[in-house]
Amino acid sequence: MPDPTQQYPAPATTQLPAQQRRLRIAQGILLLFHITGFIGLGFSANPDFYLQFVPLNLLLTVGLLLAFQPERSAAFVWFCLVTAAVGFFVEVIGTRTGLVFGFYQYGPTLGLQWLGVPLLVAINWLMLTYTTGILARYLPLPAFARAVVAALLMVGLDACLEPIAVRYNFWQWRFDVIPFQNFKGWFAVSLILQVFFNRTDFVKRNALAPFVYMLQLLFFFGLGLLG
Template identity: 90%
Template sequence: MPDPTQQYLAPVTTQFTAQRRRLRVAQGVLLLFYVTGFLGLGFSDNPAFYLQFVPLNLLLTVGLLLAFQPERSVAFVWFCLVTTAVGFLVEVVGIQTGLVFGYYKYGSTLGLQWLGVPLLVGVNWLMLTYTTGILARYLPLPGIGRAVVAALLMVGLDACLEPIAVRYNFWQWRFDVIPFQNFKGWFAVALILQVFFNRSDFVKRNALAPFVYMLQLLFFFGLGLLD
């Protein structure tokens, strides 16, 4: 008589194997894009050719990341929409007033703009909020502790990104000086979004999130070392 447990274990094992395969494919695709971008920006005589793919790279990263969200419920969609909108509007206020991050203006690298802010900036806030929020879930901390850690992870990535962003015309600071106000503003906005992340009722698990964060951190940190 066959073991009845095998009837249940086989589909679970098959599903797990398929998920791991999907994860490896996604990681491979992202690694290919980021390594190509790193080599192109860091060593090519024509970095402008590679800069035109920055919006595509961002959309690809976000698309693959959200594809590994286990359950895309109404609450999750609402979180994505609100975070994207808040991130974009905060940047609009920042550009117009200089009160949030300091005085800066966006260049052409991030693509189509509205009110002086690239439309993809809101998507970038979503990606960072979601990725760091997922990472903080690994820590045995209360909600506010996780929010603080996740916000610090966002600020840390921004610190690596800033010199690269200026070099490749993502944005430019007045007097070519990155103000400390930028990092304070980042932390404040990130903390608010992380509290919203924690209070949103959806499954907070994503196998690709740690890879995305580390890949971006290494990408920008590595480019910074080449300066």
């Protein structure tokens, strides 16, 4: 006869709704912040008020995204640190030489800077590399082909972001022209990071990642349509 005091794990049917609730709550929070920002930047007479919340929005997005990483192993932490560091120092080289993306300088919108580059830029590179890498995992392709697709997804988001970034002084380009070199540089750096993503051994699954990418894409694309 089975021991009536023995504890059994909760059935999957009761665990799944809890996971779905967490996901819906996170999606709702991100949607609320992005809709508020979209309305404020697109229609407010004082968009500067909303721009001060850009760093908070980015940190909140990344924090919720990483909270849905199933296992935050040492390999995953290593991936995050290396990706953030590579993204940051590539930008340092880029702003100082113009060799990677073209000639540009960062404005004050993204907050605290070191070596002329906002520290949040490192977080942004991590977020984009991670979310697009997760998205590419849905495709039945060889690893390098997935890396190429993920890099293209990063470039596509950057193409939507660039006009908005210039408009709200995230950064400024020399002669106010976004060079094609920027997109070539983005693809090259993104591809390197995606290969690193594929070769680092951690659980590559995140229920929030597709929502984060689409929300970012629609946010910047929508602001671009508003002119």
